[in-house]
Amino acid sequence: MGIWIINGTLVHNELETTLSHLYIEQGKIAQIVKASGDALPATDGHEVIDAKGALISAGLIDMHVHLREPGFEHKETIASGTRSAARGGFTTIACMPNTRPVIDTVETVKYVLDKAEQEGIVRVLPYGCITKNELGRELTDFAALKAAGVIGFTDDGVGVQSAQMMKDAMAKAAAMGMPIIAHCEDNTLVEGAPVNEGTFATKHGLKGIPNESEAIHVGRDILLAEATGVHYHVCHVSTEQSIRLIRLGKQIGVKVTAEVCPHHLLLCEEDIPGMDANWKMNPPLRSRRDMEACIEALEDGTIDILITDHAPHSEEEKAKGMNLAPFGIVGFETAFPLLYTKFVATGRWTLAFLLERMTSKPADVFKLTSGRIEIGADADLTIIDLEQEKAVDPTTFASKSRNTPFTGWKLKGWPKLTMVAGKVVWSE
Numbered sequence: 001m002g003i004w005i006i007n008g009t010l011v012h013n014e015l016e017t018t019l020s021h022l023y024i025e026q027g028k029i030a031q032i033v034k035a036s037g038d039a040l041p042a043t044d045g046h047e048v049i050d051a052k053g054a055l056i057s058a059g060l061i062d063m064h065v066h067l068r069e070p071g072f073e074h075k076e077t078i079a080s081g082t083r084s085a086a087r088g089g090f091t092t093i094a095c096m097p098n099t100r101p102v103i104d105t106v107e108t109v110k111y112v113l114d115k116a117e118q119e120g121i122v123r124v125l126p127y128g129c130i131t132k133n134e135l136g137r138e139l140t141d142f143a144a145l146k147a148a149g150v151i152g153f154t155d156d157g158v159g160v161q162s163a164q165m166m167k168d169a170m171a172k173a174a175a176m177g178m179p180i181i182a183h184c185e186d187n188t189l190v191e192g193a194p195v196n197e198g199t200f201a202t203k204h205g206l207k208g209i210p211n212e213s214e215a216i217h218v219g220r221d222i223l224l225a226e227a228t229g230v231h232y233h234v235c236h237v238s239t240e241q242s243i244r245l246i247r248l249g250k251q252i253g254v255k256v257t258a259e260v261c262p263h264h265l266l267l268c269e270e271d272i273p274g275m276d277a278n279w280k281m282n283p284p285l286r287s288r289r290d291m292e293a294c295i296e297a298l299e300d301g302t303i304d305i306l307i308t309d310h311a312p313h314s315e316e317e318k319a320k321g322m323n324l325a326p327f328g329i330v331g332f333e334t335a336f337p338l339l340y341t342k343f344v345a346t347g348r349w350t351l352a353f354l355l356e357r358m359t360s361k362p363a364d365v366f367k368l369t370s371g372r373i374e375i376g377a378d379a380d381l382t383i384i385d386l387e388q389e390k391a392v393d394p395t396t397f398a399s400k401s402r403n404t405p406f407t408g409w410k411l412k413g414w415p416k417l418t419m420v421a422g423k424v425v426w427s428e
C-alpha cells in the first residue's frame with residue numbers, strides 16, 4: 001500500500017506549474033502524474049491525501065537552528081523543536097552546537113542523534129564545534145566528530161576570535177572535505193552592546209554593535225578560505241560590508257557561501273517599537289540600507305540560502321529587557337508565511353525563487369540528497385495553503401518559546417501538512 005497525494009500544485013520552475021498527483025511508496029516518490037481534467041489515478045487500496053489545489057513543495061530545509069537540547073530544555077527540546085519545524089513546513093534541520101554541554105564530543109553527537117531518532121519528527125543534522133566548549137582555545141577532534149555524524153563545524157553563538165585558530169580549523173576541515181560555518185563577530189568591537197550601532201541605540205542611549213564587527217571576520221575568513229581551500233559558509237549575514245566581501249570572494253573563486261534570516265530581510269532598526277527584547281537578536285536588526293543590501297544579495301545569488309536561526313528563549317529570560325535578555329528569536333513557524341506574503345504575494349519574487357532558496361539550494365550547498373521532488377527521492381514534502389490568511393499567534397506555536405517580533409502580522413502561505421520519508425509527521 002502506498003499514498004497518493006492528489007490535486008497538488010507543483011512548481012517546476014519560474015514558467016511552469018502543474019496540477020499533479022504524487023504516488024509515494026516505501027517512503028519514496030514513485031510516480032508524478034500531471035492531472036488531466038477530473039480524472040484521478042487508480043487509488044484503490046492506497047491512502048489518499050487530497051491537497052485541494054494547494055502547493056506541494058519539497059520539504060523545506062533549514063540549515064541553521066537551535067534546538068537547545070541538551071542543557072536548555074526549558075527553552076526547547078528536540079521533541080518540541082522538531083514539532084515546531086514540522087509546523088513550519090521544514091523536514092530537514094541542521095542544529096547548532098551551542099547546547100550544554102556543547103556538541104564537541106562524540107558522546108554529545110550521539111546523544112543528539114539518538115534523541116532525534118527517538119523523539120524527533122523531522123530529520124536533524126547536527127553540527128559539531130570548531131573549538132572545545134566554543135572557547136576558541138583548542139580545536140575539537142574533527143575526525144571523530146565527523147565519524148559520529150556531524151555535517152560541519154561551527155562555534156555559532158560566538159565568533160572564533162583567533163585568526164590562527166580559524167586557519168588551522170579550515171585547513172583541517174578542508175583536508176576531510178567538511179565545511180566551516182562561521183558566526184562572524186569580533187568581540188573587541190562589540191563589548192556587550194545589545195542592538196545595532198545606529199538610530200535606535202542613539203535614541204535610547206544604548207551601546208551599539210557596529211557593522212564592522214561582522215564584516216571584519218567575513219573578510220578575514222574569506223582570505224583564510226582562499227589560503228586553505230575550505231568550503232566556508234557565513235552565518236546570518238546582516239551587513240552591506242559583509243555582502244561586498246562575499247561578492248568579491250565569489251568573484252575570485254573562493255568557496256564561500258552565505259545565508260540570511262527572514263528578519264534581516266523584513267525588519268530594520270527603525271522598526272523596533274521600544275525596549276522589547278523580542279526584537280533583540282544577534283546579529284541585530286541593522287539599518288534600512290543593510291536590509292535592502294541583504295535582499296539584493298539574496299536575489300543576485302551573493303547570499304545563497306534562507307535559514308531561520310530559530311533561537312528560542314523563555315519568557316522570563318526575554319523579560320529581563322533589552323540590555324540583559326539573551327539574543328535570539330524563534331523562526332520555524334513564521335518563516336515561510338513571512339517570506340511568501342512579503343516577497344512573493346507582492347510580486348517581487350517568483351514562488352520558484354523562494355522555494356529554491358529554502359529547498360534545492362540549501363541541499364546543493366550542503367550536499368544533501370533531499371530538496372527536490374523527483375522520482376526515487378525521499379518523500380519529504382510539505383503542503384502549503386497559499387491563500388488562507390491568518391495572523392501570527394505565538395500562543396499556538398509548537399515551540400516551547402514565543403519570542404518573536406512578528407506577533408499579529410497577517411500572513412498567507414501557511415503549511416498544512418508535513419511529510420518525512422512518506423510519513424505524515426504533522427497535519428493541521
Ligand SMILES: NC(=O)N[C@@H](CC(=O)O)C(=O)O
Pocket residue numbers: 066098156157158183280281282283309311312326327328329
Ligand atoms: N542568533 C541569536 O540571536 N542567538 C543564537 C546564537 C547565534 O545564532 O549566534 C542563540 O543561540 O540564541
Ligand SMILES: [Zn+2]
Pocket residue numbers: 156157158183184235236282283
Ligand atoms: Zn550566530
Ligand SMILES: [Zn+2]
Pocket residue numbers: 064065066096156157309311
Ligand atoms: Zn544561530
